[in-house]
Amino acid sequence: MLEANMGFEPDDALDIKFGKMLNYGEVYYPSWTQEAVSILCNLLSLTPPEHHRIPALSQQTLKEKTITILLTMLRALSQQQPMLFIVEDLHWVDPSTLEFLTQFVEQQTTGSILAIFTARPEFDPPWQSARISTLPLAPLSMDEAAQMTFSLSGDITTETLRRIVKRADGIPLFIEEIVKITTLDNQANLPTTLHDLLAARIDNLGSSKVIVQLASIIGREFNLDLLRKISLCNYHTLELHLSTLQDTGLILNINETTKQFKHALIQEAAYQSQTKSVRQTVHQRIAQVLQTDFPDVVTTQPELLAQHFFYGGEIRQSIEYWIKAGQRAARNSANLEAIDHFNSGLQLLMSLPSDPDRDCTEFQILVSLCPVLYATKGYGSEEATQTNARISALSERVDNSSELFLARWALLINTIASVGSYGVTEAAMHLLPMAHDDPLKKQAAHYIIADSAFWVGEFETTHAHTEQAITLYHPEQHQMLQEQFGENLSVSCSAYLSWALYFRGFPDQAKDVCEQMLSHARELAHPHTLALALCFATLLHRWSNKSTETLSLSLETIAISQQHDFSVWLAAGEMAHGWALVLHGHSEIGIAKLQSSITRMKASIGGISVIFLSALIESYIHLELYDKALSLLAEAQADEITTGDSHFTAELHRLKGVCLLGTSESNTKEAEACFSQAIAISRRQSAKFLELRAAISMARLWWHQDKREDARNMLEEIYNTFTEGFDSHDLQEAASLINL
Numbered sequence: 176m177l178e179a180n181m182g183f184e185p186d187d188a189l190d191i192k193f194g195k196m197l198n199y200g201e202v203y204y205p206s207w208t209q210e211a212v213s214i215l216c217n218l219l220s221l222t223p224p225e226h227h228r229i230p231a232l233s234q235q236t237l238k239e240k241t242i243t244i245l246l247t248m249l250r251a252l253s254q255q256q257p258m259l260f261i262v263e264d265l266h267w268v269d270p271s272t273l274e275f276l277t278q279f280v281e282q283q284t285t286g287s288i289l290a291i292f293t294a295r296p297e298f299d300p301p302w303q304s305a306r307i308s309t310l311p312l313a314p315l316s317m318d319e320a321a322q323m324t325f326s327l328s329g330d331i332t333t334e335t336l337r338r339i340v341k342r343a344d345g346i347p348l349f350i351e352e353i354v355k356i357t358t359l360d361n362q363a364n365l366p367t368t369l370h371d372l373l374a375a376r377i378d379n380l381g382s383s384k385v386i387v388q389l390a391s392i393i394g395r396e397f398n399l400d401l402l403r404k405i406s407l408c409n410y411h412t413l414e415l416h417l418s419t420l421q422d423t424g425l426i427l428n429i430n431e432t433t434k435q436f437k438h439a440l441i442q443e444a445a446y447q448s449q450t451k452s453v454r455q456t457v458h459q460r461i462a463q464v465l466q467t468d469f470p471d472v473v474t475t476q477p478e479l480l481a482q483h484f485f486y487g488g489e490i491r492q493s494i495e496y497w498i499k500a501g502q503r504a505a506r507n508s509a510n511l512e513a514i515d516h517f518n519s520g521l522q523l524l525m526s527l528p529s530d531p532d533r534d535c536t537e538f539q540i541l542v543s544l545c546p547v548l549y550a551t552k553g554y555g556s557e558e559a560t561q562t563n564a565r566i567s568a569l570s571e572r573v574d575n576s577s578e579l580f581l582a583r584w585a586l587l588i589n590t591i592a593s594v595g596s597y598g599v600t601e602a603a604m605h606l607l608p609m610a611h612d613d614p615l616k617k618q619a620a621h622y623i624i625a626d627s628a629f630w631v632g633e634f635e636t637t638h639a640h641t642e643q644a645i646t647l648y649h650p651e652q653h654q655m656l657q658e659q660f661g662e663n664l665s666v667s668c669s670a671y672l673s674w675a676l677y678f679r680g681f682p683d684q685a686k687d688v689c690e691q692m693l694s695h696a697r698e699l700a701h702p703h704t705l706a707l708a709l710c711f712a713t714l715l716h717r718w719s720n721k722s723t724e725t726l727s728l729s730l731e732t733i734a735i736s737q738q739h740d741f742s743v744w745l746a747a748g749e750m751a752h753g754w755a756l757v758l759h760g761h762s763e764i765g766i767a768k769l770q771s772s773i774t775r776m777k778a779s780i781g782g783i784s785v786i787f788l789s790a791l792i793e794s795y796i797h798l799e800l801y802d803k804a805l806s807l808l809a810e811a812q813a814d815e816i817t818t819g820d821s822h823f824t825a826e827l828h829r830l831k832g833v834c835l836l837g838t839s840e841s842n843t844k845e846a847e848a849c850f851s852q853a854i855a856i857s858r859r860q861s862a863k864f865l866e867l868r869a870a871i872s873m874a875r876l877w878w879h880q881d882k883r884e885d886a887r888n889m890l891e892e893i894y895n896t897f898t899e900g901f902d903s904h905d906l907q908e909a910a911s912l913i914n915l
């Protein structure tokens with residue numbers, strides 16, 4: 176559409192096309208920015224002059240800005256005159272195109288656009304809008320089929336009409352095509368099925384049959400330059416054949432460079448009219464021509480080459496391009512497409528004989544698959560766990576693989592998320608010597624050590640290793656970190672550093688690190704990294720008892736997670752959102768959100784269940800539902816033992832004490848023991864904020880027991896160790912108790 180509107184010709188040089196694009200923009204979009212010009216150049220495979228270039232954008236930012244520009248252009252055109260916007264066969268749509276169409280449907284526009292989308296019944300549209308009408312297209316009735324037949328030809332006998340109507344089964348294409356081949360001489364020998372009918376139409380094309388067959392192997396939409404290169408016809412002869420096909424109504428003209436079969440069934444019939452060996456040879460020829468003469472297609476559509484090589488019988492080359500397609504999709508944050516492409520490669524790979532080469536390739540694909548599985552299914556999901564189990568089995572056979580470090584790193588991440596952190600920190604320490612002098616792998620090793628240490632309550636270790644990792648980061652590493660580990664590890668390490676600082680009693684530093692981390696993630700605009708940053712910032716505000724900020728950030732976390740199918744961050748966002756809703760008085764909705772988040776958590780990251788359960792426990796306590804809170808506390812403490820997740824052990828003891836006191840005053844002694852245990856554990860962990868909370872609960876108990884001086888002395892001792900954060904909720908509560 177863009178190329179046609181801008182007046183591109185097939186033989187235009189790139190600078191001519193660029194000039195036409197600028198002229199088009201000046202006439203129709205005078206507000207185009209330099210960034211918009213550069214982004215359109217990328218979309219149209221043009222290289223802008225130096226003075227029109229802008230700094231490189233992340234692939235996700237580029238995609239988002241491209242969608243925004245295309246929507247703006249559609250809106251501008253519709254304000255000049257009413258528009259008809261047609262998209263066919265949505266049952267075959269890819270996720271990125273669906274994202275564009277979803278934004279188109281959901282945006283508010285002042286122009287006049289009639290959008291018509293067609294799809295088979297199995298397509299489930301993701302949008303809901305009062306502006307949309309769904310019109311199921313039932314087969315034509317017998318009367319309608321008869322009327323259509325007569326409108327196309329008045330020379331058909333009554334008996335032939337009856338037979339056409341009966342055989343058509345209400346399908347307009349059948350009626351249209353059968354009328355074209357029906358004459359007074361052959362009305363007794365009509366094809367019985369639509370496939371037979373289309374095959375007969377193709378057989379009657381004469382010398383043009385070969386061209387329609389070649390075009391069908393390219394696809395329903397075919398590039399004319401590619402068709403010329405694979406056919407044996409000269410330019411003039413090919414044009415005559417194409418004109419014949421267009422006159423017969425089998426193909427349609429899209430623009431100067433592209434034509435399309437009128438219906439997918441016509442393309443399928445032309446494709447099936449050839450022997451398998453012929454189709455295979457042509458697929459091979461198409462793939463080879465694409466490789467040598469269409470470098471842009473090789474770069475931007477490796478999945479197209481993968482398909483042609485597959486149908487051409489070149490399995491190994493097909494696998495190679497499926498891997499490239501998966502890697503490209505992952506770079507562009509098209510995670511669902513990446514999973515599909517990698518799985519297509521794996522499926523083909525399993526058809527090859529088992530040998531060391533196959534093992535190495537499978538290992539490579541699975542290691543590349545892990546980050547996108549973590550993003551969409553969850554670090555501890557069943558799919559991720561099964562993938563890592565296979566990687567572990569293969570790692571014994573591919574000891575010299577360059578992906579071995581990535582494989583062990585991915586396995587440790589999955590272990591923490593699926594079964595817990597027992598022994599992971601020690602295993603993670605072995606990654607440091609494996610990293611050698613590679614700064615990216617060093618960051619990854621420090622990160623996994625910090626990650627595992629946090630969940631077992633070793634906050635000083637988390638603090639030390641996150642800081643070491645952050646010092647190794649340079650901005651130019653972002654793309655490589657994203658490709659190898661699925662996220663920007665500088666942001667991830669800053670996220671854990673903010674938590675470690677908070678637990679250790681440095682809330683102001685934690686806040687500063689968190690704000691810088693979130694700002695960095697927004698600048699990078701890598702969806703998975705940003706969702707991670709939003710989640711960590713949300714939970715930091717939750718722990719700080721800032722329910723309004725938690726509410727806002729959790730909504731943002733949920734939105735980006737739903738947009739990109741991030742299961743873990745969606746669960747965490749729902750958890751924080753539910754907690755904040757309860758504190759804002761919306762208890763029924765909040766509790767439902769919390770319970771939903773726990774269900775999601777168990778499917779995606781069950782190895783760190785305590786952080787989810789504790790939010791619901793706190794909500795029950797806020798609502799004075801102490802029996803429910805105690806029941807859930809027992810589950811959380813059992814999970815601690817199973818998984819080794821002890822980052823909140825002290826707080827769970829404190830919350831149990833609060834519940835016991837809320838249940839009955841006779842539980843005073845047991846509650847005091849809980850508070851004492853919480854203080855002891857938090858001191859061992861150097862978790863000053865958890866110690867402060869436990870001390871506040873103990874002080875309140877002692878206050879009611881008339882041990883006010885003991886309460887004041889205990890609180891003053893811990894309060895005086897703080898050097899910052901005196902405006903925080905917990906320190907202000909401690910100060911008010913001290914001054915009573």
